[in-house]
Amino acid sequence: MAERFAGRTAIVTGAATGGLGAAYAEALAAGGARVAVADIRGAQAEATAERIEAAGGEALPIEVDITDESSVDAMVSATVERFGGVDMLINNAAVMFRFLDEPRTPFWEVPVEEFELVQRVNVIGSWLCAKAVFPHMRDRGGGKIVNISSNMALGTDLMWPAQMAAYTTSKAGVIGLTRALAGEAGPYGVTVNAVAPGVTNTETVGEHIAPDRMEAVAQSQALRRQAWPEDIVGTVMFLCSSDSDFMTGQVLCVDGGFVAN
Helix, strand or coil, rough: CCCCCCHHHHHHHHCCCCCHHHHHHHHHCCCCCCEEEECCCHHHHHHHHHHHHHHEEEEEEECCCCCCCHHHHHHHHHHHHHHHHCEEEEEEECCCCCCCCCCCCCCCCCCCHHHHHHHHHHHHHHHHHHHHHHHHHCCCEEEEEEEEHHHHCCCCCCCCCCCCCCHHHHHHHHHHHHHHHHHHHHHHEEEEEEEEEEEEHHHHHCCCCCCCHHHHHCCCCCCCCEHHHHHHHHHHHHHHHHHCCCCCCCCCEEEECCCCC
């Protein structure tokens, strides 16, 4: 298992400490991958990279703004220069303004600039990253792109009744992007799939959502327990591995049965 990704290179965006991106980066490194740990918060990207290296892995911290094409291109160039190529991309970086506000902000009070920025980070940023890595994957004969969507894009969530419009729209856009890219990239051996997690108990989420609210989410799911990073990581690793070589354009919902329930 330790050699599952040996000899391969991954870029993980939004990989700052305390979130799911860091968990993906650490799991890939544990499987033998060389990992570019990318985040707009450079110091936190460095902290994730240091943890990977302390565990015996190879990591390159990169400060990146995924809404800026030149910054994205520089991220990919640095990765290729250091590791020789790119085999996997995890499009994890995202924003969700006002999601944690109390009281909740309804969609008719959200500034258009804010709505647009969520789309720019979550959708256009994912597209820019895929656009930048694709030529390298094509030239290597294939690759894996995993886009992180959300279960919010798959069903109406009445537990969070306000200020989900911008985020939900963006994550639905990620699913549409995934399916479109899968069709175009497939002939070149590049698979493009998406994972749609539910609310996950990361360090970052725990700083903003009260324990009783997290427990309410857990009780609304078929499995009746909270999600932890390790519950999501396995699905992402599957989509990065050869086990999913004949899958593309798919969305895997990992939310303990929240949408189904």
